[in-house]
Amino acid sequence: MTTITVYAIAWGGKFIGQGQDGIAKLTVTDPSGKIVAGVQDAPITQGNTNGGDGSGDTPAIMQSVPWGTPVDKTNAYSYTFSFEPAQPVRLTFTVQVYHNGVLMATASNQQVVWPGLVLSGATSVVVVLPGLLTNVVAAHEPMVFFYQKPNPLSVNVYMMCGCKIDNYYWPGANFNVKAVITDTNGKLVDTVPLTWSGLATFSGSWTPQTLGNLWVQSFVVETINGNTACSGQVPAYIQPLVLAADQ
Numbered sequence: 001m002t003t004i005t006v007y008a009i010a011w012g013g014k015f016i017g018q019g020q021d022g023i024a025k026l027t028v029t030d031p032s033g034k035i036v037a038g039v040q041d042a043p044i045t046q047g048n049t050n051g052g053d054g055s056g057d058t059p060a061i062m063q064s065v066p067w068g069t070p071v072d073k074t075n076a077y078s079y080t081f082s083f084e085p086a087q088p089v090r091l092t093f094t095v096q097v098y099h100n101g102v103l104m105a106t107a108s109n110q111q112v113v114w115p116g117l118v119l120s121g122a123t124s125v126v127v128v129l130p131g132l133l134t135n136v137v138a139a140h141e142p143m144v145f146f147y148q149k150p151n152p153l154s155v156n157v158y159m160m161c162g163c164k165i166d167n168y169y170w171p172g173a174n175f176n177v178k179a180v181i182t183d184t185n186g187k188l189v190d191t192v193p194l195t196w197s198g199l200a201t202f203s204g205s206w207t208p209q210t211l212g213n214l215w216v217q218s219f220v221v222e223t224i225n226g227n228t229a230c231s232g233q234v235p236a237y238i239q240p241l242v243l244a245a246d247q
Contacts, residue, residue, distance in 0.1 A: 002117045005080040005124040007073055008044050008095045010131030012227040013159030015056040015076040016044070022099040022160060024129075026079050029092045036091060037083035044095070047078040055161040070122040078124070088114040095127040097160065102232065105129040105160075131160040132229030134218045136179065137201070142235035143216060145208050149241060153179050153192055154203040155218035155231065164200030172196020176221045179206070181214050181236070189214060208238045 008024040010016045016024045028039040045054065054077030055061075061072060094108035107129040111119070119125055136143075137154040145151040157165045157175060165172060172195065179192040189210060194202035215233040222228070 001082050001084055002113050002115060003080065003082045003120060004113065005047075005078050005120040006044065006093055006095075007071070007076060007078045007124055007126050008097070009071065009126055009128050010097075010160035011128050012222055012225050013131030013163070014058065014061045014161040015054060016097055016129065016131075016160055022097060022104075022133075022162070024077075024095050024097045026127075027094045027096075028081070029094070030089055031092075037081050039079070039081050041096075042079055042081075044077050044079045046080060047073075047076065055163075071126060073124065080120070085113060085115055088112055093125050093127055095129060097129055099133060099160075104133065104229075129160070130228055132220050132222060132227050133158045133160055134177075134220045134229045135231045136216050136218050136234045138216075138234050142213070142237045145206065145236060145238050147208050147211055147238050147240050150205045150207050152203065153194070153206045153216075154197070154201055155179060155194060156200045157202055157218075157220050157229070158200055165196065165202075166199055167196055170222075172202070174222055174224050175202070176223055177202040178219050179204070180217050180219055181206070182217070182233075183210075184213055184215070194218075211238045211240060213237055 006026055008016045024044040025041045026044055028036040030036055056076035057074040090110055090112050092108055092110050097105045107127050134157045177194040181189040192204050192206045194204040197203035214236045216236050217233045218231040220229045
């Protein structure tokens with residue numbers, strides 16, 4: 001019997017936990033695309049008995065270790081299954097991460113397994129996914145901006161494990177954050193650079209030069225490692241200024 005343990009790790013952001021209402025789901029397939037051992041959209045929630053969020057041992061994860069050191073999986077969520085392959089076979093391990101029910105990232109890797117093989121502990125299968133989350137801060141939808149007037153604009157940025165960009169463990173200067181405004185046809189209207197202004201918050205100012213209905217979306221890249229994220233689109237409306245003389 002072959003036994004395999006699978007972990008999902010957020011790139012640059014510790015293990016994928018539930019700090020942002022997130023969950024990782026695993027599917028395992030053989031070379032023909034057939035589901036292996038019934039593992040399809042299986043939540044990666046095993047292996048944690050301490051009531052944590054499945055992100056793992058934070059101090060151990062955050063410290064620098066020599067290249068090749070096995071990932072510390074203490075208290076991290078996982079998924080373990082067993083099956084009996086008839087012969088050596090290359091399996092594909094695909095993980096999809098959902099936050100608040102929305103698919104945010106997908107990644108997969110492959111590994112050859114054979115009868116009697118145990119892939120657990122230091123030899124566990126690890127799937128690495130983009131590890132950032134972002135959303136546009138909107139008190140209501142559609143957002144309202146005033147035409148030809150500076151308007152405040154903010155977005156949130158988190159590590160996928162749930163940790164907030166704090167300008168300490170994760171310096172705000174390491175993140176290139178932009179709000180992108182498009183029209184209802186998808187044409188680019190403007191790009192607004194944002195800087196760290198508070199816990200998990202990047203802010204800036206935008207002066208609309210057009211009227212009507214638009215979309216606002218945030219994009220993030222962690223410049224030290226290429227980690228990326230984008231938000232969903234939020235509807236916005238540009239309100240004409242009403243001058244006193246016109247009232």
